[in-house]
Amino acid sequence: MTLLYRLILRPLWRDRLRTALTILSVALGIAVIVAIDLASDAATGSFQSSMETLTGKTDFQILANGGVDERWIGRLDGLPVDAHFAPVMETEATIAGIGSVPLYGLDFLGDERLLVSRALVRRLAAGAVTATVAGRRHTFTKRGTLDAPGEFLAIDIAAAQHLLERYGKLDRIDVTVSPGEDAARVEQAIRATLPPSYLIEKPGARNQENQRMLRAFRWNLRVLSYISLIVGAFLIYNTISVSVLRRRGEIGVLRALGAGRGAVLWLFLAEALMLGIAGGLIGLAAGRLLAAGAVRLIAGTVNALYTTSRPAPVALTWSEAWLGLVTAAAVALASAFGPARGAMEVAPAEAMSRGAHEHHARLHWPRALAFSAVLAAVALAVSRAAPIGGYPIGGYAAALLAVGVTALAAPAAVVAANRLTRSAVHMRLEGLLAARSLAGSLGRTSVIVAALATAIAMMASVATMVASFRETVALWLDVQLRADLYVRPAGPQTAGEYPPLAPQVPAILESTPGVAAVDVFRASEFHYRGERATLGAGNIEIVRRYGRLRFLPGEDRDAILRSLPGRDRAIVSEPFANKFGVRAGDVLTVPIGDRNVALRVAGIYYEYSSSQGYVIVDQSTLLKYLPNQPATNAAVYLAGGANADGVEHAIQLRLTGLGASVAPNRELRRNALAIFDRTFAITWALEAVAIIVAMLGAANALLALVLDRRREFGLLRYLGASAAQVRAMILVEAALLGSLAALLGLALGGALSLLLIFVVNKQSFGWTIQFHPPGGLLAAALLLVWCTTVLAALYPARVATRLNPIEVIREE
Amino acid sequence: MGDSVEWEEMASSRVEFRGVSKTYRNGGQPVAVLHEVSLGAAPGTVTAILGRSGSGKTTLLNLAGAMDFPTAGEVLIAGRATSALSARELTALRRTRIGFVFQFFQLLPTLTALENVELPLQLAHTPKSRETALDRLGWVGLEDKAGSFPYQLSGGQMQRVAIARALAHSPELVIADEPTGNLDDASGAQVLALLRASADRFGATVLVATHSAEAAAIADVRVRLRDGRIVERA
Ligand SMILES: Nc1ncnc2c1ncn2[C@@H]1O[C@H](COP(=O)(O)OP(=O)(O)O)[C@@H](O)[C@H]1O
């Protein structure tokens, strides 16, 4: 214990600024992980419908693609089983000043008034409630308050059907089995009564479905959040290496005095553990705070890409806190193990000088480089692996290996830089000394180069991935959005929600002068093999004539589209095809209405608006099975020579009061890109943190280098160096370090972005992204990182020039 | 740079202590390290500062080399009080007129022997620094070790490199703090001979702190310190 105090704690305290920087970088890493975890939980964990708690214990739910036919309620009620069947409608209502809340249609026996949950009633003004449902504003009188958790509204089922113009259709039927009745018997009886295409699920199945749908998204977010921790691990490695290096003499003496090898190992592991746990604790607190901000970002993404997200309060559970701490401790121990083992190998009373020790490190670089090449080959092989259980394990393993490749190549890069500068004959002394000292403490400089390079690579690769994706989407939008005007129900948009257009809208559009064609689209969410996708139907002949859908290479667009009308044929989006392993020519069995319909896949088209996937059929096919399916949006093609603004204006006038919103092509495109950018906001936030951690690391490492070499700086002053020369030396050293890191980082970043785009994204989300590296952005970011590295050296440089040469030379 | 400071030409490298006292503040408690020390060292002579460990030798040398400044009294180098010099003038003084030799050699581990010797010349932007450095290595008999790194040299060799470095810019004042403290007798003798030669051949003013009798033997003047006071001169 005294040993721990004298050899570890006291030095940690003496270098408290460095200690603080190290702890801070671990804390940031952990904070990000905790924040992302908590925020994802809050943003995606609460799909549990409030209804399930409201209606008490529901045993089954009956669902059908295209809606459950109301007639079945009577048939089910007549079954000789002791169970209750409750019809349910579920939609969204938007209240000014509050936002979007669920609106349930329940069986109230004809009362038109509104029930409000207790939590919501507190936020509502007294009197009538005005809410927008399916694009139209309605005013409801309040009937009473419901004592159930969460914020929601409820009205009578008939009123809900009227609001949504879905007469005769239910979203689901909740089944409650009476006590004493056998649930299996009830299920059997239901199954025997209902058409085979109807789904009978346990409650919570939809929640599970949601979680499954979000699995890839959450997983990728989580992996991204671990980036900062990897950078933090490098910093702990660096700190412990410095610690061991500085105390080689003391360790030797200790060993001579009888301390065992294990004791020495544990001494340094204990140091890492302390740093890790301190960082972990701070990180937990900070993560809890950050989570509140991240929830909104993540909820936005989930809303845009998947399904309605209603964030729950952020809650840090004991198990999550524990996990965060254990992660911090484990990372600290793992990254300290190498240097601590090095300490263990120090021979008793070893008097090996630092110079000699570093000389050994210098001799090891060719071996490290060879190792790096081997790892690179392994990474390449691993990246080709198929996904495991839907996760791109191979891609991530390859990414991690690539980081290792860079770390191992870093010493060689430093040596190469030193050689290059040596051959530059007319080099300034400051440059020579800087390059020499980088190579001189090779073991440590290469760690910091690797850490910085990793952070830069993460930034570069994610930026490249997002920019490529954005460019791909933008190009796709240009091709996809061929119509002049788009009409959809007014109000906020959520993925997976398809509120209906008023029934008279299509006819109004078609009769407006200047309109050449109207493609009415009917979309609905459907359940397919335990996941969700969108079933859509349009006028395929119009799509063929006016549209520009792009199909996978080798598929004949015209022939495919011609083959659809009047037949049970479909085209599917690329993510759908990838997720379910579908190829052109396959037959999908899709439950539609009360039939299981066999659809032959005619082709696979590119689509980037949702990773959930689309199955598209001609409208004739859909209406055959679901005659009353409402239109959900429409694309309007104008006649040649028509005045676009004039027609838009005319349509807007004619649609007044029908709750439809009309947008020209460019606005839709702009909105789509805005949604895209919002979706990736969280990604950028994570990037920023990784970079900050790297900057902390640079400052930390440079400070360590300065403190470690203070005797040299003191000596230089004795030899006639001015303060400016000493400062220049350190800044040049930082600049060299930054340049090396930028070079390596760019190389690694290139590799990682290829992995992200062609392996991870492809396997997780199923879309093909074209490679479009954002040159200008990357150059600017690199310059910024480089400048920040040099700036980070200002403080260490100040420390170096303020050292008292007499004192540092006296220390011996 | 500030190399054009005007110095008193004749008494070029004479060092003079006039009633110098030095007090350190050790956690609020003032500790007097030197008391009213007066002393002169002339060009071409070797002055040995003797005394036990802690008697104030290093402090005295730092004052003489303008690395530190007196609390009372004044230290004159070439006729100018060190306390009156600006930071630029001090840097220029060290670059052109003073060479330091330390007990623990203080070579930069990442530089070769030659580069170490060249270092002060480069810091001062002296032309032909490489040739001069090679020449100085020749003086100390280590031309063949020019490309060696410090950890490849013996203690005596390292100290000889350090002396070559101290003499690189032909300083008029050479300050050596226990230069033989870490050396065996033979290496120590070599180092002492080099210091003696720098006084004899180049007319340098040499100040050596030591507690070895051998070192005292090569000196022209011996000054003994005890508790920061001069107790004996010979
Ligand atoms: N910066 C300082 N602060 C306080 N005391 C100091 C400082 N430098 C030296 N001393 C003290 O001054 C005395 C003389 O030190 P020094 O000149 O190094 O002696 P010597 O070189 O003869 O061993 C010692 O007692 C030492 O502890």
Ligand SMILES: [Mg+2]
């Ligand atoms: Mg001393």
